[in-house]
Amino acid sequence: MDDIIILGIESSCDDTSAAVLHNTTLLSSVIASQAVHEKYGGVIPELASRAHQQNIVPVVDTVLKEAGITIDKVDAIAFTRGPGLLGSLMVGTSFAKGLSIANNIPMVEVNHLHGHILSHFVDLPDRELPHPQYPFLCLLVSGGHTQIVKVDAPDKMEIVGTTIDDAAGEALDKCAKVMGLPYPGGPVIDRLAKEGDKDAFKFAKPRVEGFNYSFSGLKTSFLYTLRDQVAVDPDFIEKNKADLCASLLYTVVDILADKLVKASKQFGIKDIALGGGVSANSALRARIEAEGKRHHWRTFLPELKFTTDNAAMIAVAGYYRYLRGELATLDLTPIARYEEMV
Ligand code: KG4
Numbered sequence: 001m002d003d004i005i006i007l008g009i010e011s012s013c014d015d016t017s018a019a020v021l022h023n024t025t026l027l028s029s030v031i032a033s034q035a036v037h038e039k040y041g042g043v044i045p046e047l048a049s050r051a052h053q054q055n056i057v058p059v060v061d062t063v064l065k066e067a068g069i070t071i072d073k074v075d076a077i078a079f080t081r082g083p084g085l086l087g088s089l090m091v092g093t094s095f096a097k098g099l100s101i102a103n104n105i106p107m108v109e110v111n112h113l114h115g116h117i118l119s120h121f122v123d124l125p126d127r128e129l130p131h132p133q134y135p136f137l138c139l140l141v142s143g144g145h146t147q148i149v150k151v152d153a154p155d156k157m158e159i160v161g162t163t164i165d166d167a168a169g170e171a172l173d174k175c176a177k178v179m180g181l182p183y184p185g186g187p188v189i190d191r192l193a194k195e196g197d198k199d200a201f202k203f204a205k206p207r208v209e210g211f212n213y214s215f216s217g218l219k220t221s222f223l224y225t226l227r228d229q230v231a232v233d234p235d236f237i238e239k240n241k242a243d244l245c246a247s248l249l250y251t252v253v254d255i256l257a258d259k260l261v262k263a264s265k266q267f268g269i270k271d272i273a274l275g276g277g278v279s280a281n282s283a284l285r286a287r288i289e290a291e292g293k294r295h296h297w298r299t300f301l302p303e304l305k306f307t308t309d310n311a312a313m314i315a316v317a318g319y320y321r322y323l324r325g326e327l328a329t330l331d332l333t334p335i336a337r338y339e340e341m342v
């Protein structure tokens, strides 16, 4: 079982991605991002599934060529079963099934969020990346989810905190949209915040029990500030963009970091990892690094290319499932909602 080749396929949202792993080492990775959504300021599900259909064959073809692998050398096809947009998941799942039948290759299903968490176990051909030791805590912050997960093993994870309303990325994207910034707003806020004063504005912070999060109150507080100020000065947003971004972003980072620190203390776990699209954020990374120094953590920040959606993380999660012999059957269907994932 030493030489396993996994082909990973990710199509849960608006990136069509494929990757080839040799055990946990990444041989190649291709991500086709869908520009079609930009002019709508958000992902349009129907357009996403159509773009996946157009992209998936060339993406998989290219990734195999770049890895120098022919399909008959692939031991298993790992694909994202959910959560995500149903139509998008359907494309990846159906494609995986077709490839599996045609070439007699087993399939493994992957929970997208487990993929984000296990992305810390992908290695690069020229260097091993630092891996957290089990048990570790992962702050998983993406466009759809915000969770603190206690990870005991690749197949043993417990959500110890989750958002009760908006996800952190979703809140950033929505606030960016009302400021007239392009989609997705998170990376734009990241950039603009660097030129702004984080103490320029004060926004409401949630008071939620335990390790759960909430971001909808902050979003509302942000929108009310804009509404009140724009009524007085129509150019308010334009003049204060950087300060607004900095104040908003640092409030989000504070909320995220405070609960993570609490969870680390409560569970006595000092291996702390970040994951998900928002973990690309420079302010969040700097803050978690600083908390790590203060609290003597071993801090694991993902390589930037493994923060947003990618198939390398799906392939590595699939690798562990394959080792456990958990193969998917042809009758399975994609699952849109996290709560329904097994
Ligand atoms: O994990 P991901 O690619 O997709 C989901 O599974 O949701 O995360 C996408 C989210 C979006 O909300 C996007 O705005 C955010 O990640 N994001 C960022 C940055 N890069 C991506 N947010 C803040 N700063 C960034 N640099």
Ligand code: ZN
Residues within 6 Å of the ligand: 112, 116, 142, 143, 276, 277, 308, 309
């Ligand atoms: Zn994701």
